Amino acid sequence: MSPWNPVMRPLGLMGTLLLVACTSPSAPARESLEAQAPSVAPAPEAKAPEAAPPAVVAQAAPAPAAAPAAEPAKAPVARAWVQGVDVSRYQPKVKWDALKGKAAFVFVKATETTGEVDPDFKTHWSGAKKAGLPRGAYHFFHPKEDVAKQVANFTRHLKPDPGELPPVVDVEEFKKEYDGFTCEQLAGKLQQFSQGVEKALGRKPMIYTNHVTWSTSFCDHPYFIDHPLWLAAYTKQTEPRIPKGWKQWHFWQYTEKGRVEGIDGEVDQSYFNGTSEELKTLFAAQAK
Secondary structure (H helix, E strand, O other): OOOOOOOOOOOOOOOOOOOOOOOOOOOOOOOOOHHHOOOOOOOOOOOOOOOOOOOEEEEEOOOOOOOOOOOOOOOOOEEEEEEEEEEOOOOOOEOHHHHOOOOOOEEEEEEEOOOEEOOOHHHHHHHHHHOOOOEEEEEEOOOOOOHHHHHHHHHOOOOOOOOOOOOEEEOOOOOOOOOOOOHHHHHHHHHHHHHHHHHHHOOOOEEEEOHHHHHHHOOOOHHHHHOOEEEEOOOOOOOOOOOOOOOOOOEEEEEEEEOOOOEOOOEEEEEEOOOHHHHHHHHHHHHO
């Protein structure tokens, strides 16, 4: 995800989605996440097998280690991940009826800083709802801006209709926004944002981040390990490496160059770490 830029595009189970992702004067190109992969070239969007539905990708887990001679080896366990997208002003025209057959969920950029609102948020938010897609909204976090005002900017647009997925806070280094802070200071600001969102919406936000930002700017701070995790990692490996402290990823943004029916041009695509039913039941439980 990324802040606002009229030319260059950059980028929201538990609880509110903390996207550390969402508009700003002159956004730089999105930081290179390929460097985070274990020395493997970045992958284009992952393709679902022919037999699987468009929004579902069957993922085969590695076979377990060979059993003792007296016991037959067990067959690999199949896993199914569902795919979705995140949209913002950089995807102004979305054909929701076409997209709903290709995506199992959608994240929509809502706000950033203390007063900016994505110009297409209302249209995307209502369009996804009419299409019956589970929705989550995200805020692009600016640590140098007043945190309480950022919370107010984000939550006031979600109180009437908070969506089905957790709210997200997009945390990724942008220009010099993270310069001059220690890890403890940045973690404190993000903690303040998280607590404010949870108080206003009743859900802990999900954190959207990448390995570089999280390890260097937040020093893998343990406070957030009970938050849902949306990890951006563009790699050819079958699963992304999990940041220190977390036990699992909940969403994995595996490409920023995806192509999907219903959206013209490139779009970010992510997997949910489970099935469609698990997506519904997991977040429904978190919302109670």
